[in-house]
Amino acid sequence: MNYSKDSREKLEKDNKKNPNKQKRTKGKILTFRILFMAIVIGLFAIVGGGLGIFIGIIKSTPDVSQLQLKPTTNFTSFVYDENNVEIDTFSGADNRIYVTLDKIPTYLRDAFIALEDERFYEHNGIDIRGIFRAIVKNLQSGTFSEGASTITQQLIKNNILTTEKKLTRKIQEQYLAVEFEKLYDKDMILEYYLNTIALGEGVKGVQAASQRYFGKDVSELTLAESAVIAVITQAPTRYNPIRNPQNNREKVEIALQKMYEQGMITEEQKNAALAEDPYKNIKEVDQIYQEKSGHSYFVDAVLQQVIDDLQAQKGMTSTEANNLIYGGGLSIYTTLDQRMQGIVDTYIEDESLYPQSAYQLKLSYSVSVKKAGEDKISNYGGEGIVKSEEDIESFKKDKLETWGITSADKIQKETLLRIPQPQAAFVVMDYRNGQVKALSGGRGDKAGRGFNRATAATRQPGSTFKILAAYAPALDTGVISANTLLIDEPITLQNPGGKPYSPRNWDGKFEGPTPIRRAIYKSMNVLAVKTTQLVGIDTAYDYLQNFGFTTLSANDKVQSLPLGGLTKGVTPLELNAAFGAIANDGMYVQPILYTKVLAHDGTVLLDNTSEAHAQKSHQVIKTDTAHILTDMMQDVMTQPEGTGRRLRSTFNSMPVAGKTGTTTNSVDLTFAGYTPYYVATIWTGHDTQKEIVANGSYHLDIWGKIMNEIHEGLPYKTFPKPNISDDSVMEVKLCKLSGKLATELCEADPDHVIESEYFTKDTVPTETCDIHVEVDVCKESGKIANEYCPKDILEKRIIKRDTTSQDPVIRGEICDIHGSVIDEPEEELPDDEGGWPTFPWPSPSPSPLPTPSPTPSPSLPPVVNPSPSPNPDDYDPFAVPQG
Structure with a gap:
């Protein structure tokens, strides 16, 4: 179109000649001008609006200076034994173990770079070439499957932003990638990335993956193993080397080829890696992992104690404590002695040590089934008791029939747990510091955090409670001494509420006057x-609480308290700690299963080391009381009538003090005992309480075998004797026949009737023996x-007075040769006066010990309605131990 002046003048002349044409021309020009302006304004609006949106997105992006690129959550927590050897881990869904870049092999780093970001060391956080390549491939394929995220972008997505696929997040991700690369060098970004990336099976990071798949430290990985791990990140399920090894292998070939093309490895290295078969090792490691997926009873107990302490000391909820343990990367240092634990496990699991006549098998059976014609999976489960392994298949068949499962249905998963009966629990502890060295919460199969009988089973302690609720308080308060005589006789006492209670001895006999x-x-x-x-039930109850029992209630303040007749019972762990207090000179130390817990950054989170744990100790009974009790409880094993005498057949390398506990019908069998080194407690019985129809002492054999092996190689020690140097305790010689202070006459008895006994200063006997006496004997008559x-x-001569006779001498022992018997005829005496003259009784020799001020003899409450044959229905069966 010609817009020159001549042309415009010619056009105006033509328009004047044709007015209509002139109007049409002006309209076209106006329309063009309006359209042009609209386009220009629209373009400015689009660009300006887009720029405004972009600026808004950038402004809404978190401040990079306030962000932590390093991963800080979902770390694996480690558990160590007493020698700092790793024994277990706690991990959640995101199992992560941090490792520095210098510990990661170069070919593992290169494998990730080759697959994920081949220009990682060249770009500034955004790979422009990669973006255009992805756009072209997506246009060619008609999909958006090809990505262009750099390693830096992936790290930001994993640790800071969400994983949602929106333009806003993508812009923020790219902006932050550029900003972070200004703050961190490439190696640090790569280190964070390799500790963050998801690699299947709930693990994150190359260290956790290396241990999960190959059972080794990441620094030990081969080139082929490195490639196996690197390819997982592109599709964790599809390339899972356990579930889909063939898919993983195909991707490994691609990865190795890329590494070769990019000059990261040689052709020889590539071919050697391709010839390697890492999947066989993966299968073996996975089998071991599955077998060890459950924690031991000891580790279960550690977990619970840490949770409890985090709540008590740090104010956490149970959920918060669990989350911290399973994702906080804690280091938990336990008190476990692995050698001792192995010994305990060996004997507790040894079926030959349990009575075969009492054997039963408790089964827990569950199945997941996809029934014919149905798409959903149904779950069923149940329990039962069988007599032997041969009955298991019949049990399973009956359960399947009960659940309506037929051969047409497909069982997806089947689980069968075998739990032998009777069960057992065992605890061994160093009573000086409260450290539990080994613990067994049961025998047989264990699923997950199974029921821990050592820490959670509250059963009747039987006669072990006689020491803690009767004799320890009474000795400590001076009410009795070791030699105090009490009358063993039928009695009936009143319980709260007026119900009469008549205790009976386990053998059904009564002995009359008997020393403690x-x-x-x-x-x-x-x-x-x-x-x-004598000591008072309230006082006895207070002593029990000081001995550390937490399961008692006010309802336990009954006459059967010292016999273990409790509302709930006690746990083996707490019973063990109570006897440990006696062994530890009367000082109670709270049992602990860990010494310290460190947070992920290495700071101390919980402290149970010696100095800190000392605050959890307190004196329960006097040291002298503890030593006297220890001396007396050794007789349980050494005396011919001691209820624990069988123990010496399996353990005799060290002195042992302790007490047996057997409830009525042998429902619960318990023994708590200690040596100069350790205190240990065993419990055995059926999970569902029932009589053990068998030898009631097999648990002593197990205790003895375990402790015998634990003490192998330890120097012989004896228990400390009561301290008689400060006059608070006196060692006194007694006559066994009279139970009183021995005289020279007692010492001269050829039957060796002298024994030593310890007494506190206030309880020393004051009476001398009146059985041994010295008299003149006629040589002619004898x-x-x-x-x-x-x-x-x-x-x-020394003779022994007959204590059953009311006469001062024994009939027929007076000389009948000399005196009036010969010189004069015998005068008949009335029958009711007896037939023999009497003589003054000689005074016993003076006591070899100074006589302290006498203390009043203990008095008992009046006996109510004494009954020689108490009604067995009038007493609590759990309250009457048999030994």
Whole structure:
């Protein structure tokens, strides 16, 4: 179109000649001008609006200076034994173990770079060439499957932004990538990335993946193994080397080829890696992992104690504590002695040590089934008891029939747990510092955090409670001494609410006057109840609480308390700690399973080391009381009538003090005992309480075998004796026959009737023996001389008075040769006066010990309605131990 002046003048002349044409021309020009302006304004609006949106997105992006690129959550927590050897881990869905870049092999780093970001060391956080390449491939394929995220972008997406596929997030991701590369060098970004990337099976990071798939440290990976791990990140399920090894192998070939093309490896290295078969090792490691997927009873107990302490000391909720343990990257240092734990596990699991006549098998059976004609999967489960392994298939068949499962249905998963009966629990502890060295919460199969009988099973402790609720309080308060005589006889007492209670001895017999020492080793019920009456039930209950029991209630303040007749019972762990207090000179130390817990950054989170744990200790009984109790409880094993005498057949390398506990019908069998090194407690019984119809002492054999092996190689020690140097305790010689202070006459007895006993200063006996006496004997008759026997034929002899006779001498022992018996005829005496003259009884020799101020003899509450044959229905079966 010609817009020159001549042309415009010619056009105006033409328009004047044709007015209509002139109007049409002006309209076209105006329309063009308006359209042009609209386009220009629209373009400015689009560009300006887009720029405004972009600026808005950038402004909404988090401040890079306030962001932490390093991963800080979902780290694996590690558990160590007493020698700092790793024994277990706690990890959640995102199992991560941090490792520095210098520990990661170069070919593992290169494998990720070759697959994910081949220009990683060249770009500034955004790979422009990669973006255009992805656009072209997506246009060619008609999909958006090809990405262009750099390693830096992936790190930001994993640690800072969400994974949603939106333009806003993508712009923020690219902006942050550029900004972060200004703050961090490439190696640091790569280190963070390799510790963050998801690699299947719930693990994150190359260290966790290396241990999960190959059972080795990441630094030990081969080139082929490195490629196996690197390819997982592109599709964790499709390239999972456990579930889909063939897919993984195909991708490994691609990865190795890329590494070769990019000059990262040689052709020889590539071919050698392709010839390697890493999948066989992966399968073996996975099998081991599956077998060890459950934690031990000891680790279960550690977990619970850490959770409890995090709540008590750090104010956390149970959920917060669990999350911290399973994702906080803690380091938990336990008290476990692996050698001892192995010994405990070996004998607790040894079926030959349990009575075969009592054997049963508790089964827990569950199945996941896809029934014919249905798409959903149904789950079923149930329990039962069988007599032997041969009955298992029949049990399973019956369960499947009950659930309506037929051969047409497809069982997806089947689980069968075998739990033998009777069960057992065992705890061994160093009583000086409270460190539990080994623990077993049961035998047989265990699923997940199974029921821990050592820490959670509250069962009746039986006669072990006689020491803690009767004799320890009574000795400590000076109510009794080791030699105090109590009358073993039928009694009936009143319980709260007016119900009468008549304790009976396990053998059904009563012995009359009996010293406390004998009452302990023979486990005499009546005398334990009487002792608690002397000290007071409230006082006894207070002592039990100081011994560390947390499962008691006010309802346990009953006459059967010292016999273990409790509302709930106690756990083996707490019973063990209570006896440990006696072993530890009367000082209670709270049992612990860990020494310290470190946070992920290495700071101390929980402290149970010696100095910190000392605050959780307190004196329960006097040191002298503890030593006297220890001395008496050794008789439980050494005396011929001791209820624990069988123990010496399996353990005799060290002195042992302890107490047996057997409830009625042997429902629960318990033994708590200690050596100069450790305290250990065993419990055995059926999970569902029932009588053990078998030898009631097999648990002593197990205890003895375990402790015998634990003590191998340890120097022989004896228990400390009561401290008699400060006059607070006295060692006194007693006559066994009278139970009183021994005299020279007692020492001269050829039957060796002298024994030593310890007494506190206030409980020393004041009476001397009145059974051994010295008399003149006529040599001619060989009998006790009368007043007519010649002095020159007399000799001194020691005789034993018959305590069953009311007469001062025994009939028939007076000389019948000399005196009026010969010189004059015998005068008949009335029958009711007896037939023999009597003589003054000689005074016993003076006591070899100074006599302290006498203390009043303990008095018992009046006996109510004594009954020699108590009704067995009137007492709690759990309250009457048998030994």
